[in-house]
Amino acid sequence: xxxxxxxxxxxxxxxxxxxxxxxxxxxxxxxxxxxxxxxxxxxxxxxxxxxxxxxxxxxxxxxxxxxxxxxxxxxxxxxxxxxxxxxxxxxxxxxxxxxxxxxxxxxxxxxxxxxxxxxxxxxxxxxxxxxxxxxxxxxxxxxxxxxxxxxxxxxxxxxxxxxxxxxxxxxxxxxxxxxxxxxxxxxxxxxxxxxxxxxxxxxxxxxxxxxxxxxxxxxxxxxxxxxxxxxxxxxxxxxxxxxxxxxxxxxxxxxxxxxxxxxxxxxxxxxxxxxxxxxxxxxxxxxxxxxxxxxxxxxxxxxxxxxxxxxxxxxxxxxxxxxxxxxxxxxxxxxxxxxxxxxxxxxxxxxxxxxxxxxxxxxxxxxxxxxxxxxx
Numbered sequence: 001x002x003x004x005x006x007x008x009x010x011x012x013x014x015x016x017x018x019x020x021x022x023x024x025x026x027x028x029x030x031x032x033x034x035x036x037x038x039x040x041x042x043x044x045x046x047x048x049x050x051x052x053x054x055x056x057x058x059x060x061x062x063x064x065x066x067x068x069x070x071x072x073x074x075x076x077x078x079x080x081x082x083x084x085x086x087x088x089x090x091x092x093x094x095x096x097x098x099x100x101x102x103x104x105x106x107x108x109x110x111x112x113x114x115x116x117x118x119x120x121x122x123x124x125x126x127x128x129x130x131x132x133x134x135x136x137x138x139x140x141x142x143x144x145x146x147x148x149x150x151x152x153x154x155x156x157x158x159x160x161x162x163x164x165x166x167x168x169x170x171x172x173x174x175x176x177x178x179x180x181x182x183x184x185x186x187x188x189x190x191x192x193x194x195x196x197x198x199x200x201x202x203x204x205x206x207x208x209x210x211x212x213x214x215x216x217x218x219x220x221x222x223x224x225x226x227x228x229x230x231x232x233x234x235x236x237x238x239x240x241x242x243x244x245x246x247x248x249x250x251x252x253x254x255x256x257x258x259x260x261x262x263x264x265x266x267x268x269x270x271x272x273x274x275x276x277x278x279x280x281x282x283x284x285x286x287x288x289x290x291x292x293x294x295x296x297x298x299x300x301x302x303x304x305x306x307x308x309x310x311x312x313x314x315x316x317x318x319x320x321x322x323x324x325x326x327x328x329x330x331x332x333x334x335x336x337x338x339x340x341x342x343x344x345x346x347x348x349x350x351x352x353x354x355x356x357x358x359x360x361x362x363x364x365x366x367x368x369x370x371x372x373x374x375x376x
Contacts, residue, residue: 031331034088035062038098038299041315045098045300048317048368049324055372058328058336063088067100086119089295096327097299098320116297117158122290123185124192125269127154127301128322129256129276129286135349142351143281143358150279152259154301155196156269157189158290163266181217181265186224192291193263194233204239205229208248208264208272221265249275277302282357284316287323296330298323313363316355318348321371343374 037046043066053060065085067078089095097116116122129152134141141148166178190207197205207225211218222242229240243251245268251258252275262272277283288301300319321344328337347353353370354360362370 030059030061031094031333032061032063032092033327033331034085034092034095034097034297035064036085036095036097036100037064037066038100039067040099042098044311044313044315044364045317045320046096048364049096049320051368052321052340052371052375053324053336055375056336056340058333058340060328060331063092082115086116089116089120089297093295094327094330095295095297096320096324097297099300117290120292120295120297121159122292122295122297123157123159124189124291125156125158125266125288126196126291127156127269127273127276127286127288128152129154129273129280129301131280132285132348133345135351137350142349143354143360145279145281147256147279150256150276152256152262152276153196153200153202154262154264154269154273154276155189155193156264156266156273157185158266160185161265161267179214179217181220183220183224186221187228190225190228190263191232193261194229194236194238197238197261198233198236202238202260204241204260206248206259206262207240207242208245208262208268209242210245210268212244218265225263245271248272252276253279274302282316283319284355284357285318285322287319287326289323289326296327298327298330313365314356315364316357317364317368318344339375340371343371346374347371 035046037043046064050062065081065088067081067085117125129150131145131148131150132142160180160182162177162179164178164180166180167175169175193205196202207222209218209222211222225242226240229238233240245264248262248268249272252272256276256279262269264272273286273288274283277286280286283300283302286301287298289296289298291297300323302319321340325337325341325344328334328340347367347370348358351360353362353367355362355364355367
């Protein structure tokens with residue numbers, strides 16, 4: 001249920017340095033970790049993590065930065081807060097982050113999630129799409145889902161593709177948006193995906209693309225993934241396949257068991273992660289991380305701020321808590337990671353104290369308290 005999200009040590013451009021850097025930041029037996037709660041339900045999810053970490057005695061000191069990107073009208077102030085938060089991540093090398101709001105209608109508002117990933121060169125986004133185990137006492141699922149045994153790691157390139165942010169209007173009424181795909185960054189994310197598969201006992205990597213239409217951009221992505229597999233990983237026994245993204249969307253909802261590790265560009269990964277979340281119970285259950293050669297930022301695997309649920313004690317904290325379990329594992333705190341993770345899984349699979357999105361009636365605080373109780 002809790003594989004390593006930072007497993008890719010074979011190449012210097014992957015996350016081998018992340019683990020060493022993060023652990024070296026432990027002073028007086030305590031890790032200093034940047035905390036960016038995020039917008040919408042972010043503050044409540046961050047509080048759930050703090051409560052659970054306190055109950056476990058996890059040796060983490062939070063260096064907290066509240067950006068409130070969705071509510072800050074002063075662009076200069078927001079930029080100052082963003083710089084302070086980014087500098088904190090650079091100092092600490094590791095962070096826990098909620099989702100930052102990006103309005104659709106404000107042209108001048110950049111995606112702060114994207115700013116973090118690009119500035120820190122966190123090129124690999126990992127989302128884990130997994131069913132929770134069945135209730136051991138009854139053999140039944142705690143909440144119904146259409147498919148059982150879903151276990152997919154979606155790995156997407158974070159720093160280019162459709163999210164390159166290169167848009168302009170050459171003439172009124174015409175907008176050109178540039179999709180950027182490079183050999184170097186595709187090779188890097190392909191190696192990350194294959195290394196992730198090897199270190200987590202996975203069997204297959206599927207590259208998702210639209211090379212039949214975008215013959216140069218997605219054609220390059222597919223070509224490089226194939227070349228990396230043939231030259232560096234074919235001998236390992238891993239299987240490599242590729243699939244066109246529209247077919248992959250259909251296959252994901254009809255036969256998700258055929259997917260193991262998925263590697264793709266930014267936009268395709270975002271869409272498939274959200275589709276995958278619906279298969280296993282919703283966005284509140286999906287953990288994730290953004291990783292690079294120097295920094296690791298753990299955050300929910302589905303990018304929803306859920307502003308409509310803010311302040312109602314109605315949010316589902318599972319995805320954020322699972323992300324924090326992966327953070328502890330990344331820091332080398334296996335005992336606390338296992339303790340929290342086991343209590344979290346037990347709470348969900350028992351099915352007695354579930355949030356409303358999972359068919360229960362409990363508030364987030366009651367769910368969080370139940371997780372703490374199960375650690376005693």
